[in-house]
Every structure is written in structure tokens, then in C-alpha cells.
Amino acid sequence: MSVSSAPHARRRLGVGAAVVVVLVAAGVSVFLGVVRSASTPVEEIPYAESSAQPAAVYVHVFGAVAKPGLYRLADGARVVDVVAAAGGLQSDADTGAVNLARRLADGEQLYVPAVGETIVDSPGTSPAGDGRVNLNTADAAALETLPRIGPALAERILAWRDENGRFTSVEDLLAVPGIGEKMLEGLRDVVTV
Structure with a gap:
């Protein structure tokens, strides 16, 4: 090796060593970041629970109930639930005319007749009275x-x-x-x- 190439070789060796040191430092930094994130618990928030309101049905109940009106109930609620929300049945309510176990539908109107009451539209006919x-x-x-x-x-x-x-x-x-x-x-x- 000649005297003039020795400083040039040392400079290349210095630059190469600096590059290696930078690469090792970057690798260690990434490795420590991965280790830290693996040991740090992450709180997962389910999408469905974020500010979304549970599904609901609106039912208008009237007739022989204590407090007739419009009630908002959880989806899947049954007739017994809306009757309870309306304060229960009155003493003259015809409990056999209403299926308390039936699921409610959104927008439904529920009439609870009194005992002996004649309903103008017979059960099963359409409101228009067209025979369907x-x-x-x-x-x-x-x-x-x-x-x-x-x-x-x-x-x-x-x-x-x-x-x-x-x-x-x-x-x-x-x-x-x-x-x-x-x-x-x-x-x-x-x-x-």
C-alpha cells in the first residue's frame, strides 16, 4: 500500500464504519419500538359500541291500558313489555284478545279492547274493509x-x-x-x- 492511498483507505473505512453505526442504531431503535409496543397493552374499542344507539321500536298503545301513548322499546320487545310501559292493563281489559307474547314491530299500533267490547273491524280483515x-x-x-x-x-x-x-x-x-x-x-x- 502506498502512502498516498492510506489516508484515502482510512477515510473509506471511517465512512463505512459510520454507515454501519447508523444502520445498527436504526435497527436497535426499530427493535426497541417493536418490543415496547408488544408489551404495552392496547385498548380495543369495538365499532358497534361507539356512540351507536341500540335498535328500537316505536309502538302506539291505546285502549284498556293505564297510560295510552307512544312508547320506545328495545328491538325484540313483546306486547307484554309495551303494556307494562303503559302502566299495565286496566281492570276491564280483555286479556284474551291480546297476545302478550307476540314480538312488536316498529310503527305498530296496538289496541287493547275492554271485556265485551265489539271491535268495528273484525280481526283479520283489512282496515279498508275490502274483504282481504x-x-x-x-x-x-x-x-x-x-x-x-x-x-x-x-x-x-x-x-x-x-x-x-x-x-x-x-x-x-x-x-x-x-x-x-x-x-x-x-x-x-x-x-x-
């Missing part, structure tokens, strides 16, 4: 007046309504076991929701 059977108010007897609906299928329709709440469209009948497209077409003009 209302899927949301019909009892088993009213459902059995429909074409191809016997006692077993009427009970399945009522069971579906009890489990899922009000029918929102005639097409909801397709969710009832035993009712297909062809049967639905035969019922479409004679039922309403």
Missing part, C-alpha cells in the same frame, strides 16, 4: 278462509308472526314453511298487511 285478510291481525280461523290454507299452515303463519313480528309485505309469506311462489301468487290478491 290482514296477515298482521288475522287469527287462525280467518287464515283458514284463504285458498289452500288449512289449520296446519294457518298455525305456521301465526307462529312466524309471533317469532318475527308483523308482516311488512305479502312477500314475507315466502319465509313461512310450506308456502312457495305458486301459493303466494294465489294469495296475493286476497291478503294484505
Whole structure:
């Protein structure tokens, strides 16, 4: 090695050593950051619980209840829940005319009749009085007046309504076991929701 190349070699060695020191320092810094973040607990906030309000249904209850009115209840509430919110049944309420176990639907209007009271619209007919059977108010007897609906299928329709709440469209009948497209077409003009 010549005398003139020795300082040049030392300079290259110094620059190389400096680069290595910087790279090692960066690696150690990254490593310590990973170790620190792995040992530091992170609070996870579920998306669903952030400022979102629980689902609710609004039900207008009137008739033989202590405090008729509009009530907001948790989604999945039943008739018994809205009756309790309305202060309970009056002493003259016809408890057999109301299914207390039925799930409520948003926007529903619930009338609790008094014992011996005659309801102008008979259960099962549409409010317009056009002779169609209302899927949301019909009892088993009213459902059995429909074409191809016997006692077993009427009970399945009522069971579906009890489990899922009000029918929102005639097409909801397709969710009832035993009712297909062809049967639905035969019922479409004679039922309403």
C-alpha cells in the first residue's frame, strides 16, 4: 500500500464504519419500538359500541291500558313489555284478545279492547274493509278462509308472526314453511298487511 492511498483507505473505512453505526442504531431503535409496543397493552374499542344507539321500536298503545301513548322499546320487545310501559292493563281489559307474547314491530299500533267490547273491524280483515285478510291481525280461523290454507299452515303463519313480528309485505309469506311462489301468487290478491 502506498502512502498516498492510506489516508484515502482510512477515510473509506471511517465512512463505512459510520454507515454501519447508523444502520445498527436504526435497527436497535426499530427493535426497541417493536418490543415496547408488544408489551404495552392496547385498548380495543369495538365499532358497534361507539356512540351507536341500540335498535328500537316505536309502538302506539291505546285502549284498556293505564297510560295510552307512544312508547320506545328495545328491538325484540313483546306486547307484554309495551303494556307494562303503559302502566299495565286496566281492570276491564280483555286479556284474551291480546297476545302478550307476540314480538312488536316498529310503527305498530296496538289496541287493547275492554271485556265485551265489539271491535268495528273484525280481526283479520283489512282496515279498508275490502274483504282481504290482514296477515298482521288475522287469527287462525280467518287464515283458514284463504285458498289452500288449512289449520296446519294457518298455525305456521301465526307462529312466524309471533317469532318475527308483523308482516311488512305479502312477500314475507315466502319465509313461512310450506308456502312457495305458486301459493303466494294465489294469495296475493286476497291478503294484505
